[in-house]
Amino acid sequence: MIANHERYRDILTAGRKVLAEKGFENTKVSDIVERAGVAKGTFYLYFPSKLDLVLALAQDMQQQILAEAKLASAGKKNSREALAAAISAAFRAMSNFRDIFPVFNAISAFSTDRWEAEKEIRIPYYLFLRQLIEEGQKSGEFRSDLNPAVTSRLIAGMVEHAAHECFVYHSPIAVEDYLDHIRKLIDALFDRDSDASGQSAL
Secondary structure: OHHHHHHHHHHHHHHHHHHHHHOOOOOOHHHHHHHHOOOHHHHHHHOOOHHHHHHHHHHHHHHHHHHHHHHHHOOOOOHHHHHHHHHHHHHHHHHOOOOOHHHHHHHHHHOHHHHHHHHHHHHHHHHHHHHHHHHHHHHOOEOOOOOHHHHHHHHHHHHHHHHHHHHOOOOOOOHHHHHHHHHHHHHHHHEOOEOOOOOEOO
Protein backbone atom coordinates (compact mmCIF):
# COMPACT_ATOMS: atom_id res chain seq x y z
CA MET A 1 0.00 0.00 0.00
CA ILE A 2 2.87 2.35 0.89
CA ALA A 3 4.65 1.37 -2.31
CA ASN A 4 1.51 2.14 -4.32
CA HIS A 5 1.23 5.57 -2.72
CA GLU A 6 4.90 6.29 -3.38
CA ARG A 7 4.49 5.27 -7.02
CA TYR A 8 1.43 7.53 -7.26
CA ARG A 9 3.40 10.46 -5.83
CA ASP A 10 6.37 9.73 -8.11
CA ILE A 11 4.17 9.89 -11.19
CA LEU A 12 2.38 12.99 -9.93
CA THR A 13 5.68 14.76 -9.24
CA ALA A 14 7.07 13.81 -12.63
CA GLY A 15 3.88 14.96 -14.29
CA ARG A 16 4.04 18.29 -12.54
CA LYS A 17 7.62 18.89 -13.68
CA VAL A 18 6.88 18.02 -17.30
CA LEU A 19 3.65 20.04 -17.37
CA ALA A 20 5.48 23.04 -15.90
CA GLU A 21 8.12 22.78 -18.61
CA LYS A 22 5.96 22.01 -21.64
CA GLY A 23 2.43 23.11 -20.81
CA PHE A 24 -0.67 20.94 -21.05
CA GLU A 25 -1.08 20.62 -24.80
CA ASN A 26 2.58 19.82 -25.48
CA THR A 27 2.91 17.25 -22.70
CA LYS A 28 2.45 13.60 -23.61
CA VAL A 29 1.88 10.70 -21.25
CA SER A 30 5.05 9.19 -22.68
CA ASP A 31 6.97 12.28 -21.48
CA ILE A 32 5.62 11.79 -17.97
CA VAL A 33 6.34 8.07 -17.70
CA GLU A 34 9.84 8.59 -19.05
CA ARG A 35 10.50 11.20 -16.37
CA ALA A 36 8.93 9.00 -13.67
CA GLY A 37 10.77 5.88 -14.82
CA VAL A 38 7.64 3.76 -15.14
CA ALA A 39 5.78 1.98 -17.92
CA LYS A 40 2.87 3.68 -19.64
CA GLY A 41 0.56 0.99 -18.30
CA THR A 42 1.60 1.92 -14.76
CA PHE A 43 0.56 5.50 -15.41
CA TYR A 44 -2.94 4.41 -16.40
CA LEU A 45 -3.28 2.35 -13.23
CA TYR A 46 -3.27 5.60 -11.30
CA PHE A 47 -4.57 8.18 -13.77
CA PRO A 48 -7.13 7.45 -16.50
CA SER A 49 -5.77 10.38 -18.52
CA LYS A 50 -3.36 13.28 -18.51
CA LEU A 51 -6.23 15.53 -17.50
CA ASP A 52 -6.90 13.39 -14.44
CA LEU A 53 -3.31 13.95 -13.33
CA VAL A 54 -3.88 17.71 -13.62
CA LEU A 55 -7.03 17.30 -11.53
CA ALA A 56 -5.01 15.43 -8.89
CA LEU A 57 -2.53 18.32 -8.79
CA ALA A 58 -5.41 20.78 -8.40
CA GLN A 59 -6.71 18.69 -5.53
CA ASP A 60 -3.27 18.80 -3.92
CA MET A 61 -3.37 22.57 -4.12
CA GLN A 62 -6.87 22.83 -2.69
CA GLN A 63 -5.93 20.57 0.21
CA GLN A 64 -2.88 22.71 0.92
CA ILE A 65 -4.96 25.89 0.71
CA LEU A 66 -7.41 24.55 3.28
CA ALA A 67 -4.73 23.23 5.62
CA GLU A 68 -2.73 26.46 5.53
CA ALA A 69 -5.84 28.62 5.95
CA LYS A 70 -6.96 26.65 9.00
CA LEU A 71 -3.52 26.79 10.55
CA ALA A 72 -3.12 30.53 9.96
CA SER A 73 -6.55 31.46 11.29
CA ALA A 74 -6.39 29.34 14.43
CA GLY A 75 -6.02 31.28 17.65
CA LYS A 76 -6.73 34.71 16.18
CA LYS A 77 -8.44 37.06 18.61
CA ASN A 78 -11.40 37.80 16.34
CA SER A 79 -13.09 36.70 13.12
CA ARG A 80 -11.76 39.61 11.09
CA GLU A 81 -8.17 38.69 11.87
CA ALA A 82 -8.90 35.01 11.30
CA LEU A 83 -10.37 35.70 7.86
CA ALA A 84 -7.49 37.98 6.87
CA ALA A 85 -4.96 35.36 7.96
CA ALA A 86 -6.81 32.63 6.07
CA ILE A 87 -6.82 34.67 2.86
CA SER A 88 -3.11 35.43 3.06
CA ALA A 89 -2.36 31.77 3.77
CA ALA A 90 -4.48 30.66 0.82
CA PHE A 91 -2.55 32.95 -1.50
CA ARG A 92 0.75 31.63 -0.19
CA ALA A 93 -0.44 28.07 -0.79
CA MET A 94 -1.35 28.97 -4.37
CA SER A 95 2.09 30.48 -4.85
CA ASN A 96 3.58 27.05 -4.14
CA PHE A 97 1.88 25.89 -7.34
CA ARG A 98 2.82 28.86 -9.48
CA ASP A 99 4.84 26.61 -11.79
CA ILE A 100 1.69 24.85 -13.00
CA PHE A 101 -0.98 27.45 -12.30
CA PRO A 102 -1.56 28.05 -16.04
CA VAL A 103 -2.08 24.31 -16.55
CA PHE A 104 -5.10 24.28 -14.25
CA ASN A 105 -7.04 26.18 -16.91
CA ALA A 106 -7.02 22.95 -18.92
CA ILE A 107 -9.49 21.35 -16.54
CA SER A 108 -12.36 23.61 -17.55
CA ALA A 109 -11.18 24.11 -21.12
CA PHE A 110 -11.06 20.45 -22.11
CA SER A 111 -13.63 18.54 -20.08
CA THR A 112 -16.95 19.43 -18.50
CA ASP A 113 -16.84 16.28 -16.35
CA ARG A 114 -13.43 17.15 -14.91
CA TRP A 115 -14.58 20.73 -14.42
CA GLU A 116 -17.43 19.48 -12.26
CA ALA A 117 -14.97 17.34 -10.28
CA GLU A 118 -12.66 20.32 -9.85
CA LYS A 119 -15.54 22.36 -8.44
CA GLU A 120 -16.24 19.62 -5.92
CA ILE A 121 -12.73 19.70 -4.47
CA ARG A 122 -13.13 23.40 -3.72
CA ILE A 123 -16.14 22.87 -1.47
CA PRO A 124 -14.26 22.20 1.83
CA TYR A 125 -12.44 25.53 1.47
CA TYR A 126 -15.68 27.34 0.69
CA LEU A 127 -17.27 25.79 3.77
CA PHE A 128 -14.34 26.84 5.93
CA LEU A 129 -14.56 30.46 4.77
CA ARG A 130 -18.32 30.34 5.26
CA GLN A 131 -17.80 29.21 8.85
CA LEU A 132 -15.44 32.12 9.53
CA ILE A 133 -17.97 34.54 8.08
CA GLU A 134 -20.84 33.09 10.08
CA GLU A 135 -18.79 33.31 13.28
CA GLY A 136 -18.06 36.95 12.51
CA GLN A 137 -21.74 37.64 11.95
CA LYS A 138 -22.67 35.97 15.24
CA SER A 139 -20.08 38.01 17.12
CA GLY A 140 -21.31 41.23 15.50
CA GLU A 141 -18.06 41.89 13.64
CA PHE A 142 -19.51 41.35 10.17
CA ARG A 143 -22.67 42.60 8.52
CA SER A 144 -25.62 40.29 8.99
CA ASP A 145 -27.26 41.04 5.62
CA LEU A 146 -24.60 39.17 3.61
CA ASN A 147 -25.16 35.57 2.55
CA PRO A 148 -22.16 33.61 3.92
CA ALA A 149 -22.43 30.90 1.23
CA VAL A 150 -22.26 33.43 -1.59
CA THR A 151 -19.71 35.68 0.10
CA SER A 152 -17.30 32.82 0.78
CA ARG A 153 -17.23 31.90 -2.90
CA LEU A 154 -16.74 35.51 -3.95
CA ILE A 155 -13.80 35.91 -1.58
CA ALA A 156 -12.21 32.67 -2.78
CA GLY A 157 -12.71 33.74 -6.38
CA MET A 158 -11.17 37.16 -5.76
CA VAL A 159 -8.06 35.63 -4.21
CA GLU A 160 -7.75 33.09 -7.02
CA HIS A 161 -8.11 35.82 -9.64
CA ALA A 162 -5.29 37.74 -7.97
CA ALA A 163 -3.18 34.58 -8.09
CA HIS A 164 -3.92 34.25 -11.82
CA GLU A 165 -2.86 37.85 -12.35
CA CYS A 166 0.44 37.20 -10.57
CA PHE A 167 1.32 33.67 -11.68
CA VAL A 168 -0.27 33.37 -15.13
CA TYR A 169 -0.25 36.93 -16.49
CA HIS A 170 2.82 38.07 -14.50
CA SER A 171 1.23 41.29 -13.31
CA PRO A 172 3.66 44.13 -12.53
CA ILE A 173 1.68 44.75 -9.34
CA ALA A 174 3.35 43.28 -6.26
CA VAL A 175 1.75 40.32 -4.51
CA GLU A 176 1.56 42.24 -1.23
CA ASP A 177 -0.33 45.04 -2.97
CA TYR A 178 -2.94 42.56 -4.18
CA LEU A 179 -3.29 41.06 -0.71
CA ASP A 180 -3.46 44.47 0.95
CA HIS A 181 -6.25 45.62 -1.35
CA ILE A 182 -8.16 42.37 -0.96
CA ARG A 183 -8.06 42.81 2.81
CA LYS A 184 -9.24 46.42 2.49
CA LEU A 185 -12.09 45.42 0.18
CA ILE A 186 -13.18 42.70 2.57
CA ASP A 187 -12.98 45.09 5.53
CA ALA A 188 -15.28 47.48 3.67
CA LEU A 189 -17.58 44.65 2.60
CA PHE A 190 -18.01 43.33 6.11
CA ASP A 191 -18.21 46.70 7.84
CA ARG A 192 -21.19 46.39 10.15
CA ASP A 193 -21.70 50.16 10.01
CA SER A 194 -22.72 49.87 6.34
CA ASP A 195 -26.36 49.50 5.47
CA ALA A 196 -27.87 46.91 3.13
CA SER A 197 -27.41 49.18 0.10
CA GLY A 198 -23.64 49.15 0.60
CA GLN A 199 -23.48 52.86 1.46
CA SER A 200 -21.51 53.83 4.53
CA ALA A 201 -23.64 54.90 7.45
CA LEU A 202 -20.84 57.13 8.74
